Amino acid sequence: MPEQIALLTNPTSGKGKGARVAGEVAPRLRHAGFSVRELTGRDADEALDLARGCVEDGVETLAVVGGDGMVHLAVQALAGSQTRLGLVPAGTGNDVARYLDLPRKSAHAATDVLIGGKERTIDLARVGTRYYVTVLAAGFDAKVNERANQMTWPRGQMRYNLATIAELRTFRPIPYVLEIDGDEQRFEAMMVAVGNGPSFGGGLRITEGALLDDGLLDVVVIRPMSKTSLVRTYPKLFKGTHVLHPEYRHYPARTVTIAAPGVVAYADGERIGALPLTVEVVPQALRVLVP
Incomplete structure (x- = not known):
């Protein structure tokens, strides 16, 4: 058969x-x-x-x-x-x-x-009962996504470009409470991202260095910077060189809880829900076919 x-x-x-x-x-x-x-x-x-x-x-x-x-x-x-x-x-x-x-x-x-x-087994990240493969975005990028989803025109990438410009005009650093494997931190930041893998949004390597099978999440924090600096840093995400920016922070984690007012998180480009949310790694959770 x-x-x-x-x-x-x-x-x-x-x-x-x-x-x-x-x-x-x-x-x-x-x-x-x-x-x-x-x-x-x-x-x-x-x-x-x-x-x-x-x-x-x-x-x-x-x-x-x-x-x-x-x-x-x-x-x-x-x-x-x-x-x-x-x-x-x-x-x-x-x-x-x-x-x-x-x-x-x-x-x-x-x-x-x-x-x-040919088979490989990879980790997944989980928020409640919801799994994701790539990156959970919970900051400026998530606000852009939320704004774009409320727009009916234009379609495609241009809608996100316009949403980015509109969000930049009013965006202020967000006050976060972050608990990483039981260690609580409070700070302001432009964004927090929790990666199972290294990139999202078509190759934006926000969680550069994240591995799919290491049993860990990669938490990236971008501390407050000027809007001009944010715009200049954006192209560096495609190469992962933003990690050299002085406001970049990286933390490995097995579990992270993110709290911030007025932020709706996205993962794999899909709307997950409003913060606070807890993300945990689920090691060796998915069998995939690879070259």
């Missing part, structure tokens, strides 16, 4: 790229001898139910076609299970694909990773 692989698609990922890519992946998998179960959720709730059904049925691999948001959804079903996560990148940011060195420009090459079946 051929090995079964479930293919879960977000048809709207990458402005419709998800649906097009899935049309290339499924026949390639069948040609390689797999029995393919093609799944498309009409919304996030249905997609999550489909993913959970795969785990209950003992499907060996759930491959998602989409971006970090689709991975985030799948992980809620797969965390701690024996079902492996496969990923064919078709989103905008694709940070998880970067983490795993997956091909991001060739659906055929990414499908070959699924066919090859």
